[in-house]
Amino acid sequence: MDTSTIAAVATPEGTGGIGIIRVSGPEAIAAVTAVFRRAPFGQKASGSDKTDAGGGFQSWRMYLGHILDPHSGTLVDEVILAVMRAPHSYTREDVVEIQAHGGSRVLEKILNLLISQGIRPAQPGEFTRRAFINGRMDLTQAEAVADLISARSDATLDMAVSQMTGQLSDVVSSIRQSLVSVLGSLEAAIDFPEAAGEEFDGSGQSLHLSREVLQQVNQLREAYESGRFLRQGVQSVIIGRPNVGKSSLMNCLLNQQRAIVTEVAGTTRDCIEAYLTTRGVSVLVADTAGLRKDPDPIERLGIEKTREYMASADIVLHVLDSGRPIDHEDVVIYGQLTDKSVVLVKNKADLADHEKVLRLPPAMQQAFCIEVSALHGTGIDALKQRVADMVFSSVARVGHGFVPNWRQKCLLDQAAEAVSKVISGLENWRLPELISIDLHDALSAIDEITGKYVETDVLDEIFSRYCVGK
Numbered sequence: 110m111d112t113s114t115i116a117a118v119a120t121p122e123g124t125g126g127i128g129i130i131r132v133s134g135p136e137a138i139a140a141v142t143a144v145f146r147r148a149p150f151g152q153k154a155s156g157s158d159k160t161d162a163g164g165g166f167q168s169w170r171m172y173l174g175h176i177l178d179p180h181s182g183t184l185v186d187e188v189i190l191a192v193m194r195a196p197h198s199y200t201r202e203d204v205v206e207i208q209a210h211g212g213s214r215v216l217e218k219i220l221n222l223l224i225s226q227g228i229r230p231a232q233p234g235e236f237t238r239r240a241f242i243n244g245r246m247d248l249t250q251a252e253a254v255a256d257l258i259s260a261r262s263d264a265t266l267d268m269a270v271s272q273m274t275g276q277l278s279d280v281v282s283s284i285r286q287s288l289v290s291v292l293g294s295l296e297a298a299i300d301f302p303e304a305a306g307e308e309f310d311g312s313g314q315s316l317h318l319s320r321e322v323l324q325q326v327n328q329l330r331e332a333y334e335s336g337r338f339l340r341q342g343v344q345s346v347i348i349g350r351p352n353v354g355k356s357s358l359m360n361c362l363l364n365q366q367r368a369i370v371t372e373v374a375g376t377t378r379d380c381i382e383a384y385l386t387t388r389g390v391s392v393l394v395a396d397t398a399g400l401r402k403d404p405d406p407i408e409r410l411g412i413e414k415t416r417e418y419m420a421s422a423d424i425v426l427h428v429l430d431s432g433r434p435i436d437h438e439d440v441v442i443y444g445q446l447t448d449k450s451v452v453l454v455k456n457k458a459d460l461a462d463h464e465k466v467l468r469l470p471p472a473m474q475q476a477f478c479i480e481v482s483a484l485h486g487t488g489i490d491a492l493k494q495r496v497a498d499m500v501f502s503s504v505a506r507v508g509h510g511f512v513p514n515w516r517q518k519c520l521l522d523q524a525a526e527a528v529s530k531v532i533s534g535l536e537n538w539r540l541p542e543l544i545s546i547d548l549h550d551a552l553s554a555i556d557e558i559t560g561k562y563v564e565t566d567v568l569d570e571i572f573s574r575y576c577v578g579k
């Protein structure tokens with residue numbers, strides 16, 4: 110058990126109106142008391158102050174005062190302290206928050222004063238790790254805190270909030286309860302073999318419960334598959350022949366001059382990425398180098414990158430030039446997108462001759478098509494809408510508000526495999542001792558989801574992804 114006291118700046122780097130330093134652990138109050146002098150400054154303390162003297166701060170109260178260097182006596186800042194005594198705090202340890210002025214130099218100075226009082230800097234995520242270790246939340250909730258902070262869209266934010274309030278924990282706990290109940294009957298069968306006879310004939314309660322568990326586990330696994338888009342965001346890529354207006358489209362989608370546009374074919378050499386949010390979904394858009402057969406050496410490198418982006422993209426925006434007839438190269442490019450969600454973007458609609466609008470060869474006629482003019486901004490909203498629709502159509506099956514993350518999903522896979530073995534064991538009247546081994550495997554996978562039993566290196570991995578001060 111780690112009994113050190115930790116401190117970190119909890120607010121983002123840079124200047125801000127107020128910056129907060131968080132301190133947690135048994136020495137938190139003593140260390141802060143050593144560098145803090147209460148207001149009113151230079152006046153007689155009022156009556157109520159006396160009752161709180163000598164670091165005797167009341168829990169969940171705020172105190173105005175000065176941070177002073179205890180050696181030189183120099184004033185560092187005027188601050189407000191919030192004191193939360195164990196166990197009624199975020200970490201369930203003594204917590205003091207120092208609300209200082211939000212300059213990074215000020216906060217650094219205060220942090221250094223605390224460190225000279227024997228407190229150590231906190232690791233990333235260490236406050237939340239302590240909250241987890243001390244039983245304030247389970248691991249799915251702790252993970253949700255990180256998701257909440259990094260959420261870039263409403264969809265991921267909603268998901269993180271529902272997981273933080275324990276919705277996933279509730280489902281997992283009910284799965285656990287069923288498994289424990291099956292284990293109970295199995296153990297009874299092991300201890301009293303003569304009494305358990307009918308418990309394991311296909312219609313028994315254990316079999317029923319195990320099948321129900323498998324169904325619940327599989328639902329969560331499906332939610333992962335269909336919600337992967339929401340969790341990780343969607344990757345899209347803009348591709349096409351040189352000069353068709355890919356960079357113009359990128360700028361138009363972002364409503365910002367992000368990529369260089371010229372009338373010269375082969376302008377974009379490197380891939381340019383940016384995030385776009387459409388209907389609450391975060392979409393990564395990449396503008397790429399135009400694809401053509403005989404590129405110069407620099408272009409060739411750009412085209413290799415374009416191909417990598419194409420390979421990892423969920424959605425491909427294949428841009429065509431409506432002002433020119435379709436090129437064989439376009440048919441070749443399109444042919445390489447068979448396993449992708451593709452939108453054919455007929456750009457430069459303003460140049461299209463309405464007598465002979467861009468005619469698509471049969472191979473491309475099945476594709477979803479949309480006419481836009483990146484120059485005039487027409488059709489762009491419809492394109493964004495289409496992208497959002499593509500995401501939502503794959504997510505529609507997510508029943509609950511939450512989607513397991515990859516770690517949880519891997520454990521659900523393990524649990525599903527073990528429970529399937531339990532079911533076939535029960536169906537085939539195998540020895541309860543053997544079935545019990547699979548049941549224990551299922552339980553340990555489930556318990557690792559909530560962190561009831563989890564290896565330290567798994568925790569190290571999870572919390573290292575947090576920010577310092579969280």
Ligand SMILES: Nc1nc2c(c(=O)[nH]1)N(C=O)[C@@H](CNc1ccc(C(=O)N[C@@H](CCC(=O)O)C(=O)O)cc1)CN2
Nearest residue numbers: 129131169191193196197198199200201206245254579
């Ligand atoms: N200043 C500040 N703001 C913050 C946090 C914080 O730690 N400090 N939070 C943290 O990241 C979040 C709020 N979450 C929190 C959840 C529980 C407790 C807490 O101390 N709970 C105790 C006491 C409850 C009470 O007395 O009412 C408990 O549950 O025992 C604190 C913050 C966001 N805002």
Ligand SMILES: Nc1nc2c(ncn2[C@@H]2O[C@H](COP(=O)(O)OP(=O)(O)OP(=O)(O)O)[C@@H](O)[C@H]2O)c(=O)[nH]1
Nearest residue numbers: 351352353354355356357375376377399457483484
């Ligand atoms: N009329 C018209 N011109 C456009 C439209 N979109 C782009 N253009 C013009 O087409 C030219 C090429 O545009 P870019 O956006 O640089 O094309 P690109 O596909 O990124 O080109 P590369 O990076 O060279 O592959 C520029 O002169 C743009 O102004 C459009 O919708 N209508």
Ligand SMILES: [Mg+2]
Nearest residue numbers: 355356376377
């Ligand atoms: Mg370009």
